[in-house]
Amino acid sequence: MSNASIILDDPTWIIVAKGVLIFVLCVLLTLLSIWGERRIVARMQMRMGPNRVGPFGLIQALADGVKLALKEDIIPAAADRAVFVLAPIISATTCFMAFAVIPLTGEVNFFGEQTIMQLTDLPVGVLYVLATASIGVYGIVLAGWSSGSTYPLLGGLRSSAQVISYEIAMGLSFVGVFIYAGSMSTGDIIAAQSTWWNIVVLFPSFAIYVISMVGETNRAPFDLAEAEGELVGGFHTEYSSLKFALFFLAEYVNIIAVSSLATTLFLGGPSAPPGLGFTSAWLGGWFSFIWFFLKVLAFFFFFVWLRGTLPRLRYDQFMKLGWKVLIPVNVAWILVVATLRLLTQQSASRFVIAGFTGAVVLAVLGAISVYDRSKIKVEELANQVGPMPEPSFPVPALPTSLALREKEGN
């Protein structure tokens, strides 16, 4: 039975309960992930991180939230009031919407009803996530514009260009999954991964999705929209109090949303890792949520790891990566996936499939070799610049020894 038909006969109270549960889960996860991120980054930098409020500093994020809520709410005089208030609301509402189509568990027993912890199963579920993400960015862009100040405007400008370019790469990385699963619904995509997870079968798509999801959520090393070293705080420079807290909430919920989508598309969603399939019947099916949760946490750790490791990209390098690497590679990969899919559907002989795969591998190796040979050698690069002149250090006039001696004589 597909996910859609299991969910279809849910009574209304279950739908409401699921909605509330998902919302509560997201908010709790945000509080925990802020704490987790600060602790993990602290460890990576050989610090302790927050450890004062509550056991292990666990409720530090909650305390920070209360502090933010009690702060003075300032709307700058130059700001466009209506849009300035609207922007954080857009960000904070759309970030939750993606969770409607993501199955958090396998089939579970919910107070006597057989159901799946998934609000709805759209036939275009994955595209729906892309759509909510693209509306969510309006929050950032409008916040930048409405602040009526230069740095936020630059942040908003960067964000809009960033989102357009990385959404293309992200959308293309879905295509491989769609072709392989023959469906755009999250339930069917998970069902199609019953033998092999897509991370194995469609590894290039996975890699491109992971890169573009970091770009889409404005996280380091792609956090050009807030770039605190260049733009003060970027789009949220002028925001304070609860409005700022809403942006903060939206950022973390978005991270969890894209991680959940990655889990759904490439890691088999709530299904157990190979060899541990018997666990899916434990706790009336609820054990599958633990698998889902662990996979999402792994992605979250990856986000934090990136932040702790990589410096921020320069804007032109970032755009180059998106348009000149991710998109063309993705298009070529889709061609390969589509051809293989068609060959298997037409039940072509194994020799043809093996021949095609071999030809593709040879072509990739050839392309890499040609690229490597055409690269300018380090020697040549150094010669382009020529010998570096000894640097001259402009030193202010030093007190001469004569003047010093005279001073001593006095």
Place this chain on the structure above:
Amino acid sequence: MTGEAALFWVLAPLAVLAAVAMLYMKKAVHSAILLAWVMITLAIFYIALEAPFLGIVQIVVYTGAVMMLFLFILMLVGVDSSDSLVEKIRGLRSVAIFTVLAFSLTLIAFIARAELGRPSVGLEEANREGNVQGLAQYLFSDYVWAFEVISALLITAALGAMVLAHSEKSEVARTSQRARSIARFRGKSIATAAGLPGSGVYARHNALDLPALLPDGKPSDLSIAEVLHRRGDVAESKSYELEGLPKIDDQGNK
């Protein structure tokens, strides 16, 4: 009243209101936000009418990409720039009105030809193999030629825009950041590898292997990393030391 009717009677007036208000807004960004709202309501209607693919693609493409490009341009042009209402090219208004009329007539004629007097297949039949599959069947079989021609047209337009916006590069070839970085480390001394000290700093050298000078002009061993010491990679700092300064011993006595 069914849920669908309720949805329509709530959202349709809002959409019309937003569309009318869009025309009367003073700031272009406000108009853009209202237009985005109109697009989203249209998408919700499509989804309610059991065309989920069309609805979602409407949001992804129009709200997500096209309107975002609009906003990008509006921000690039300037926050406070407003439209000039002076007619710069003579007769532009009449040409515009004529074009709008002609275009709407063509549109009405085409839709009428497609719709009027023909029995509709019905949603059941159209969505029989699934909404997405049905649409894909048409796009990639019956209308594949039109589809390809339109994409060729769009690519041509994009290429044209790139050619028009292309700016000539200056004659002097600039060396890349990478090349300069490599060359710095291949210099005769390691002095070229380090950057210059901040302006106003009393230093005649900024290399890692050169000890800093104490106030009396003596080199300080502490200022060199232990690794360089062990390797013996410490440069002679004699030439940078100051002459004739009063010597101070380790206890700070003259």
